[in-house]
Amino acid sequence: MPEAEVRATVERILAGEVRAAARLIRDLDDGVPEAREILKHLYPKTGRAHIIGITGSPGVGKSTLTDRLIQHLRAQGKTVGVVAVDPTSPFSGGAILGDRIRMQRHATDDGVFIRSLATRGHFGGLTASARAVLTVLDAMGKDYLLVETVGVGQDEVEIAATAYTTLVVTVPGLGDDIQALKAGLLEVADILVVNKADREGAERTYQDLVTMLDLRFARETPPWMPRIYLTQARRDQGVAELLAGIQEHQAYLAQEGGQALRAAQRERVRQEFLELLKEGVFARLVAFLSQDDRLRTILEDILDRRTDPYTASEELIAQTFRPKKSATEE
Numbered sequence: 607m608p609e610a611e612v613r614a615t616v617e618r619i620l621a622g623e624v625r626a627a628a629r630l631i632r633d634l635d636d637g638v639p640e641a642r643e644i645l646k647h648l649y650p651k652t653g654r655a656h657i658i659g660i661t662g663s664p665g666v667g668k669s670t671l672t673d674r675l676i677q678h679l680r681a682q683g684k685t686v687g688v689v690a691v692d693p694t695s696p697f698s699g700g701a702i703l704g705d706r707i708r709m710q711r712h713a714t715d716d717g718v719f720i721r722s723l724a725t726r727g728h729f730g731g732l733t734a735s736a737r738a739v740l741t742v743l744d745a746m747g748k749d750y751l752l753v754e755t756v757g758v759g760q761d762e763v764e765i766a767a768t769a770y771t772t773l774v775v776t777v778p779g780l781g782d783d784i785q786a787l788k789a790g791l792l793e794v795a796d797i798l799v800v801n802k803a804d805r806e807g808a809e810r811t812y813q814d815l816v817t818m819l820d821l822r823f824a825r826e827t828p829p830w831m832p833r834i835y836l837t838q839a840r841r842d843q844g845v846a847e848l849l850a851g852i853q854e855h856q857a858y859l860a861q862e863g864g865q866a867l868r869a870a871q872r873e874r875v876r877q878e879f880l881e882l883l884k885e886g887v888f889a890r891l892v893a894f895l896s897q898d899d900r901l902r903t904i905l906e907d908i909l910d911r912r913t914d915p916y917t918a919s920e921e922l923i924a925q926t927f928r929p930k931k932s933a934t935e936e
Contacts, residue, residue, distance in 0.1 A: 607640040616647040622746050624719060631721055634738045645741055652744040653871070655687070656856050659769025661755040661794075666775045667801040671839040671848075672754050673709045678849045679750055680717055687743030688720040689736055691756040719743060737768060737878050766794035767877040770870045771855045773848075775799045776815075778807035792818060795832050796855050799848060803836040812836060829866065830858050891926060 618626035633641035658675075660668050672688065679686050688709065712718040721739055736753065743751055755765050766772050774795035792798075798819075800811050815834050823831065833851045837844035859867035895901035904922070907913045 607643060612640075612643055612647065615644050619644075619648060619742060619745055620651055620747075624716075627719065627742055627746055628721075631739050631742055634742070635723060635735045637735075641738075645738060648741055648745040652741055655740075655744040655748050655751045656771070657740065657751045657753060657769045657874075658852060659753045659755070659765035659772040660775065661765050661772070662775035662799075666777045667839050668754050668775055669709065671773075671775060671799065671801055671837065671845070672752050673712070674839050674842055674845040675752060675849060675852075676709065676712055676718055677842075678846055680712075680715065684749040685717040685747065686719075687740075687746065687748035687751045688718070688754070689739050689743070689751070690720065690722045690754045691724075691736065719746065719748065737874075737881070740768070764877075767873050770859060770867060770874075771796050771852055773797045773799055773852070775801050776811065777802045778805040778811045792822065796830065797848070797851055798832055798834045800834065800836050801839055803844065804838050804841075808836060830855065891922070894926070895922075 615626055615630065619630065630641055630644055634645070660672055662668055669690065672690070676686050676688065690709070709720050712720065721743075723736055723739065740751055740753070753765060753769055772794050774792070774797070776799070778800065798815050800808055800815070802808075812834060819832060819834075833854075835844055835848045835851055837848055839845060859870065895904075904913075904918050908915050908918055
């Protein structure tokens with residue numbers, strides 16, 4: 607892509623042009639190489655948006671809750687970007703778009719940009735392109751970025767390394783959800799949400815979470831004690847209080863010169879850099895193996911038990927990253 611075209615696209619996105627941003631996001635999701643050049647120019651203009659992660663098991667009402675949070679943020683005059691990670695369609699390979707359908711009433715609002723991304727086999731709750739999309743939305747000048755994970759299991763803790771405020775959503779009557787929180791999600795939660803609180807057992811679920819937090823922090827009081835909120839997102843009950851809690855956490859991160867926010871941003875940068883590094887190294891290794899019959903030879907050796915996949919991979923990595931000899935050593 608010519609430099610002039612890159613700069614023109616960058617200027618349009620910085621001006622908040624939806625069409626230019628949508629086109630770039632599509633190219634990023636499709637892995638178009640030229641799209642990364644635009645990101646390089648956009649990145650220095652980011653860092654202003656507050657990123658909110660919303661995770662939890664399927665059926666807890668994450669999309670409805672996200673929809674209500676958009677509504678309340680817009681009532682405050684805030685602009686919002688949304689990244690909703692949907693399951694991959696087994697036919698097209700694209701997102702099934704269930705999340706975006708639920709938020710359709712915001713589609714004509716210029717202050718809201720919603721993008722669904724397909725998982726495409728990616729585990730951990732986010733997709734490989736989600737962080738790049740957040741960079742685009744941040745550069746557009748959005749005040750808040752909401753990231754809703756796909757909700758396919760108990761180990762969606764990747765969101766904590768991306769968001770500055772992480773919401774973990776559960777509902778009454780799902781004992782497995784509480785076990786999931788014990789297994790790891792509790793540790794990443796800045797805010798816990800018991801949604802569908804009109805159901806029987808809501809108060810017990812709330813008390814279970816209180817007890818779990820008390821046990822976790824029995825020996826020391828953290829700088830931020832996770833808050834617990836009861837909501838009925840479909841009826842818009844408790845959502846205003848939840849948003850107040852989110853903004854309370856945002857204010858906490860900004861205290862003392864923003865040290866806590868800096869720590870959260872550092873973790874996000876670390877995760878993003880390592881993911882890009884892993885992606886680039888893997889691509890180079892695959893290209894290297896594809897130059898001749900090396901890959902086929904290695905696979906045949908493994909298949910015939912002349913070697914094993916562990917030794918073969920270790921040897922390949924060692925050969926690839928062997929330090930170059932200096933002139934004196936040669």
